[in-house]
Amino acid sequence: MPDFTDRNAPSTVLINARVIDPESGRDEPGGVLVEEGVIADLGPHLRRNAPPHTEVYDCQGHVLCPGLIDMQVFTGEPGYEHRETLKTASHAAAAGGVTTMIVMPDTKPVIDQVALVDFIQRRARDNAVVHVRTMAAMTKGLEGKEMTEIGLLQRAGAIAFSNGKQSIGNTRTMQQVLLYAKDFDALIVHHTEDPDLSQNASMNAGELASRLGLPGVHKVAEVITLERDLRLVERTGARYHAATISCAESIAAVQSAKARGLSVTCGVSINHLILNENDIGPYRTFFKVRPPLRAPEDREALVEALIEGAIDVIVSSHDPQDVDLKRQPFSEAADGAIGLETLLPVALRLHHNGGVDLITLLRAMTCQPAKLLGLEQGRLAKGAPADLIVFDLGQPWVVDRDLLRSRSKNSPFDESTIQGRVLRTLVDGRTVHQYPSVEHSQSRS
Amino acid sequence: MTEKTSAPAPGFSDRHLLTCEGLSVEAITSLLNLADRAAEGNRRVNKKRDVLAGRTLINLFFETSTRTQSSFELAAKRLGADVMNMNVATSSVQKGETLLDTAMTLNAMRPDIIVVRHYAAGAVKLLSEKVDCCVVNAGDGQHQHPTQALLDLLTIRRAKGRIEGLVVAICGDIRHSRVARSNIDVLNTMEANVRIVAPSTLMPSAPERLGVKAFTNMWDGVAGADIVMMLRLQRERMQGSFVPSTREFYHFYGLDHEKLSRAKPDALVMHPGPMNRGVEIASTIADHTRSVIQEQVEMGVAVRMAVLEAVAHQLPKS
Numbered sequence: 141m142p143d144f145t146d147r148n149a150p151s152t153v154l155i156n157a158r159v160i161d162p163e164s165g166r167d168e169p170g171g172v173l174v175e176e177g178v179i180a181d182l183g184p185h186l187r188r189n190a191p192p193h194t195e196v197y198d199c200q201g202h203v204l205c206p207g208l209i210d211m212q213v214f215t216g217e218p219g220y221e222h223r224e225t226l227k228t229a230s231h232a233a234a235a236g237g238v239t240t241m242i243v244m245p246d247t248k249p250v251i252d253q254v255a256l257v258d259f260i261q262r263r264a265r266d267n268a269v270v271h272v273r274t275m276a277a278m279t280k281g282l283e284g285k286e287m288t289e290i291g292l293l294q295r296a297g298a299i300a301f302s303n304g305k306q307s308i309g310n311t312r313t314m315q316q317v318l319l320y321a322k323d324f325d326a327l328i329v330h331h332t333e334d335p336d337l338s339q340n341a342s343m344n345a346g347e348l349a350s351r352l353g354l355p356g357v358h359k360v361a362e363v364i365t366l367e368r369d370l371r372l373v374e375r376t377g378a379r380y381h382a383a384t385i386s387c388a389e390s391i392a393a394v395q396s397a398k399a400r401g402l403s404v405t406c407g408v409s410i411n412h413l414i415l416n417e418n419d420i421g422p423y424r425t426f427f428k429v430r431p432p433l434r435a436p437e438d439r440e441a442l443v444e445a446l447i448e449g450a451i452d453v454i455v456s457s458h459d460p461q462d463v464d465l466k467r468q469p470f471s472e473a474a475d476g477a478i479g480l481e482t483l484l485p486v487a488l489r490l491h492h493n494g495g496v497d498l499i500t501l502l503r504a505m506t507c508q509p510a511k512l513l514g515l516e517q518g519r520l521a522k523g524a525p526a527d528l529i530v531f532d533l534g535q536p537w538v539v540d541r542d543l544l545r546s547r548s549k550n551s552p553f554d555e556s557t558i559q560g561r562v563l564r565t566l567v568d569g570r571t572v573h574q575y576p577s578v579e580h581s582q583s584r585s
Numbered sequence: 586m587t588e589k590t591s592a593p594a595p596g597f598s599d600r601h602l603l604t605c606e607g608l609s610v611e612a613i614t615s616l617l618n619l620a621d622r623a624a625e626g627n628r629r630v631n632k633k634r635d636v637l638a639g640r641t642l643i644n645l646f647f648e649t650s651t652r653t654q655s656s657f658e659l660a661a662k663r664l665g666a667d668v669m670n671m672n673v674a675t676s677s678v679q680k681g682e683t684l685l686d687t688a689m690t691l692n693a694m695r696p697d698i699i700v701v702r703h704y705a706a707g708a709v710k711l712l713s714e715k716v717d718c719c720v721v722n723a724g725d726g727q728h729q730h731p732t733q734a735l736l737d738l739l740t741i742r743r744a745k746g747r748i749e750g751l752v753v754a755i756c757g758d759i760r761h762s763r764v765a766r767s768n769i770d771v772l773n774t775m776e777a778n779v780r781i782v783a784p785s786t787l788m789p790s791a792p793e794r795l796g797v798k799a800f801t802n803m804w805d806g807v808a809g810a811d812i813v814m815m816l817r818l819q820r821e822r823m824q825g826s827f828v829p830s831t832r833e834f835y836h837f838y839g840l841d842h843e844k845l846s847r848a849k850p851d852a853l854v855m856h857p858g859p860m861n862r863g864v865e866i867a868s869t870i871a872d873h874t875r876s877v878i879q880e881q882v883e884m885g886v887a888v889r890m891a892v893l894e895a896v897a898h899q900l901p902k903s
Contacts, residue, residue, distance in 0.1 A: 320829075
């Protein structure tokens with residue numbers, strides 16, 4: 141893992157903030173003192189009083205919380221650098237308040253070997269402004285047939301194992317992977333969508349798909365694979381995370397597995413919490429994602445589950461696609477939407493309009509993914525890494541895709557008005573993003 | 586040299602040796618005692634005895650084997666028997682004959698002992714029910730390989746002077762191993778502490794019900810062991826369906842000096858052969874003084890002589 145800690149960095153104190161730590165439930169006026177890249181002190185006593193010899197940043201009453209951890213980020217490096225590199229993704233992340241991004245193995249070549257895990261880590265260390273960890277493929281070439289060197293990949297730094305955008309259709313392969321992964325206590329993150337049922341599908345099956353004349357996939361394709369996996373988890377005892385679920389039935393399946401004492405968690409993408417299939421409207425390909433956007437009532441069920449604590453993690457599922465792949469007939473267009481930079485403000489819609497408590501929302505993007513992945517980030521505590529963000533909860537702005545930092549511009553929120561702006565992002569105590577921007581804060585290298 | 590009749594093995598009164606399950610302490614001990622004597626005889630210049638003189642032994646191998654087949658052949662010849670090797674790969678089985686028809690045909694030739702290896706678990710027992718002679722199991726599928734377990738026991742007993750109380754770690758592809766199953770049976774009967782060490786993909790189901798302690802971490806599994814018994818990993822299991830690669834298997838489950846250093850300083854290293862050097866065992870360990878792999882081969886002939894003698898003792902004398 142790259143080490144950003146700079147022992148010579150000056151002490152910084154962030155005062156006059158609304159300090160929120162989702163892990164402990166702390167939400168009070170105060171401040172945070174940063175020394176040598178870690179949180180040296182925090183609390184109400186730092187609200188007004190800056191210790192001597194420190195650089196002072198006045199948060200002006202805005203929210204100060206741990207930097208976000210985004211568990212599902214696709215980049216194009218290696219292989220599709222024209223879409224996104226680790227560097228460009230990391231700048232988008234910093235601007236969006238994401239201080240740790242977990243990149244997916246769906247690259248060219250696929251991250252299924254020790255040398256490639258090493259490659260990602262070295263490229264990230266040299267080029268990225270936020271923490272980058274990689275998942276490794278759980279099957280060779282993401283083909284769903286032969287398992288990868290899970291033990292050696294984990295030693296090399298792979299934080300979890302995924303089959304990327306592909307579901308493993310072969311039940312035996314899935315069983316063997318789970319059995320084997322358990323010996324290493326490795327986390328298996330699976331995209332659950334039956335490959336046969338979802339073949340050629342480009343949206344959710346239902347009235348709209350019928351009207352648009354598009355091949356659809358019913359949500360049962362997701363539930364079948366998920367329930368199969370959960371039975372295998374029960375048999376093998378492996379640690380399992382359903383990457384992005386999209387309907388009430390999946391939530392029920394995960395809840396039932398949790399009640400049986402299995403080590404199972406689930407994630408949902410921000411797109412599925414905010415959007416539904418009707419947003420596709422007249423074949424708008426920026427709304428073509430995987431799993432597909434579902435019916436409005438599915439979205440409502442996901443929000444309800446988030447409020448009840450049944451959803452562990454929210455991800456951006458940032459997936460840059462270039463114009464050529466999106467300006468296609470809907471059924472031929474690539475899946476995916478960018479989201480790193482808009483993750484937080486878009487999620488805040490659920491707080492402003494959706495009745496989701498701010499701490500609940502932040503928990504799913506900070507301490508919960510951290511716990512799942514074994515990261516020391518994602519919380520405010522003495523000694524924890526100083527990955528911090530300050531954001532203005534109420535500031536409205538209109539998304540302009542040309543101003544987004546991602547190399548690809550396929551945002552479904554283009555031209556949307558959103559509320560909430562990240563004012564400052566710190567990674568290991570160093571400022572990697574400031575709004576409004578100041579030239580020296582753009583890059584640390 | 587002058588013995589005319591086979592010696593009995595007290596406690597062993599079966600006409601066949603099909604499995605290690607159910608062998609008594611007395612039977613195992615007397616077979617090992619017989620084998621001990623055979624081992625001494627095998628070190629003399631004149632190794633030939635005639636306790637099986639006039640008897641016919643058929644080696645019926647449905648699976649290719651070099652070691653076991655030649656070991657049985659040598660054992661039988663040293664006891665004075667006539668030996669016929671049936672190469673089943675080119676026999677009537679290839680022409681569609683069933684196992685039982687083959688058994689009946691061979692039975693009509695009036696052999697005294699048939700040594701059988703078959704790729705299907707239970708096949709040797711099935712065959713034994715249809716013939717009048719003795720049947721010795723030389724390996725049936727993933728079920729049993731009794732003479733291998735007995736020769737392992739003999740090797741251990743000769744090196745350590747006892748079996749009871751020893752910590753024996755059997756490591757590798759337990760799931761598919763008949764050697765492991767037979768060894769677990771006899772070691773448990775002789776009151777050794779048996780551990781099995783394998784990734785979960787190569788673990789049998791419900792290992793605790795087999796009377797062993799299961800470890801998926803080899804460093805823990807061999808800690809304090811008196812005996813580290815490695816098993817062969819079949820090549821077809823290394824391609825990703827059970828184990829990701831030979832490299833990863835060697836790293837986490839291959840016996841190298843670092844893992845061996847967790848065992849007792851005088852721990853013995855065993856392997857039933859043939860070895861995959863650099864997959865389940867480091868080359869330098871295979872050739873190390875603590876390795877008794879060559880002794881195992883030597884004891885193999887002695888144990889098979891003892892077994893042939895003991896089953897032949899159950900045959901009518903005239």
